[in-house]
Amino acid sequence: MYKSASYDEPLLNKLAQLSDDKCDFVNNIPQTLKRNKKIKIPHLDETQIVRHFHRLSQMNYGIDSGMYPLGSCTMKYNPKICEEISSWSKFSGTHPFQDCSTIQGNLEIMFELERALCEITGMDFFSLQPAAGAHGEFLGMLITRAYHEKRKDFERNEVILSDTSHGTNPASVTMAGYKLIEIPSTDEGTVDLEMLKKALSTKTACFMHTNPNTLGIFEDEILKISDLVHKAGGLLYYDGANMNAIMGKARPGDMGFDIVHLNLHKTFSTPHGGGGPGSGPVGVKMKLEKFLPIPRICKDEKRYYLDYNAKDSIGKIKGFYGNFSVLLKAYTYITLMGKEGLKETSEIAVLNSNYMKEKILKSKLYELPFKKLRKHEFVLSCENLKQKKNIRAMDIAKRLMDYGLHPPTIYFPLIVKEALMIEPTESESKKDLDNYVDTLINIAKEDPEIIKNAPNNTPVKRVDDVGATKNPILTWDMI
Ligand SMILES: Cc1ncc(COP(=O)(O)O)c(C=O)c1O
Incomplete structure (x- = not known):
């Protein structure tokens, strides 16, 4: 040696x-x-x-290895410059206990990021504290409660959701102590106005929704929806996980939403997965500003400072001021892209998704439940393949790995049987989109036995997902 x-x-x-x-x-x-x-x-x-x-x-697979079309997760282009800047020691070495006079630059970045997010979403104020989308939802529910309680409207204990909701939505609602009312979608995959009317009452605290929804469909009736909810005395919460579809095109604030969260780690570019790192800033309309968490980032003529003086604030929901490195990357990304760049990002994301969808549908091997126009993602069903060849969405996902491709999200949203949820993002080339589509089509024509035994080329073969959840082995030396 x-x-x-x-x-x-x-x-x-x-x-x-x-x-x-x-x-x-x-x-x-x-x-x-x-x-x-x-x-x-x-x-x-x-x-x-x-x-x-x-x-x-x-043995690992990441966005630098290839396409990562995980529907709903928005695994997009993460410019290396954002990584580089966030690693500069003058940023990464900042200590959260430093006096404000020594972190004026960091505070300026956060202040300006809040303003940029307001402009992108049409909201009046933002808090950068939440550490993820789900955390933002939970904060949104606390703000909802504070708003109704301040008005002495104590009866409102219900939150309405549609059956296309992401799993974190019902979880956040329940964790905040609200009663969950789930309404079924129409045959077109959108909010059923009649069902919504029936669900609304003097008990309604909020209606929480994603737009475009998790089927990738934009809610045409959103203004009617917000009118109905407001007339019933409720607030509207916007789950902004799908903002990659509409940046520069439409704003939740203009659709009537009162509270919004954004997933900076998705739409605004931070490599993420397996639980982090994330950031889920929450924006609100003027009437809800006073309930935002403390501290708020403020500015007077001379300096930026942290203001803890807000008697109606719901308090603090995260250590220090949020996940600064993700904020810094989002700030860099937004500044580099500019208004036009962000708009183009959404346009190409929608174009890529529709290109893939049409090409796959031409093969007639997969089905697309709900026929409305899609935005940045679409959800196929493998139910046909299951009936004819006994192949499930899980089998297709595993077989994609044999071809060196990352599977899409599967079995979500729950209203699509054997769902494959594909979100290609703007950063993929036509060549990569074509390759993914061709591979999906070829797999559907393969011998079912090969598909059911996949993956064959990966270091880890098919795992017992249910067993792993129920009986986890967490020690490294058992492997
Ligand atoms: C539609 C939707 N809402 C909310 C979330 C929750 O976001 P996070 O994973 O940052 O908690 C996700 C995450 O995938 C999502 O896709």
Whole structure:
């Protein structure tokens, strides 16, 4: 074994001495917290280690490896410049306990980001605190409650949702203590106005909806919907996870929504997955401003500052001021794209989705329940394949992996049987879209046995999803 230039102890000690004393966290760890036995690790040279980690990295699949058309998740282009800027030590090294006078630049970025999000959504004020879309929904429900209670309207304990809702919607509503009223969609896949009218009452606190909805269909009747909800005394909450479809084209604020969350990690570009990192800022109309979480980012003639002085605020919902690195990437992305760039992004996202949808439908191998025009995503059904060849959506998804492609979202929304939910995003080339479509078509023609045994080429084969959830093995050495 040759001697590699690894991180040996004398070198570490030397670097520790050369570095600033205040950063010497290694030597400042209390003795009681330090390991007192030598750790047992294999003795390997650099080449072996590099090859090991390189091989592991190649087992992974990310947006840099290929197309990632996970419907509803919006896995889009994440410019490397955003990553680079967020890694600048003057940003990444900021400590949340620093005095405001030393983080004027960060505060300015957050202040301007709030203004940009207001313009994009048509809302009056924003809070950047929530750490994800679901967190934003929960905050929205707390604001809803604060609003009704302030008006002494204590009877309103119901929130209405459509059956196309994303799973986090009912979860957030229930966690906030509201009673959930789910209404079925029409045969066209949109909100059923008659059902909505029946559900509305003096108990309605809010109607929560995504537009375009999770079928990728824009609600043409949104102004009628908001009118009905407002007349009944309720608020409208906009789940902005699908904002990638309508940036620069339509604004939830103009549709009548009172509260909005955006998934910055989707629409505004941060690589995410497996639970983070995320950011789900919440915007509100003027009448709800006073309920926003503290601190608010404010500005006077001389400086930016954090204002904790808001007696009607629902309080604090996240440590410090939000997930700053995601905010920084979103700010960079929005600034780089500009108004026209964001508009074009949505136009191409919608074009890509419709291109794929039409090409797949021509094959007549997959079905498209609900016929209305789609926006940035569409949901196919594999029910036909299930009936004829006993192939399920899960089998198709697994087989795509054999071709080096990431599967789409499956089995959601729940109202589509054997659902494949495809969202190609604006950043995919025609070549990649064609390749994905051709592969889906070829798979549907393959021998069912091959499909049912897939994936064959991946490091991990088909796992027992239900077993894994019910009986998780969480220790690394069992693998
Ligand atoms: C329509 C919709 N709403 C809400 C969410 C929740 O967002 P997050 O995953 O950031 O909590 C998602 C996430 O995929 C979504 O697709």
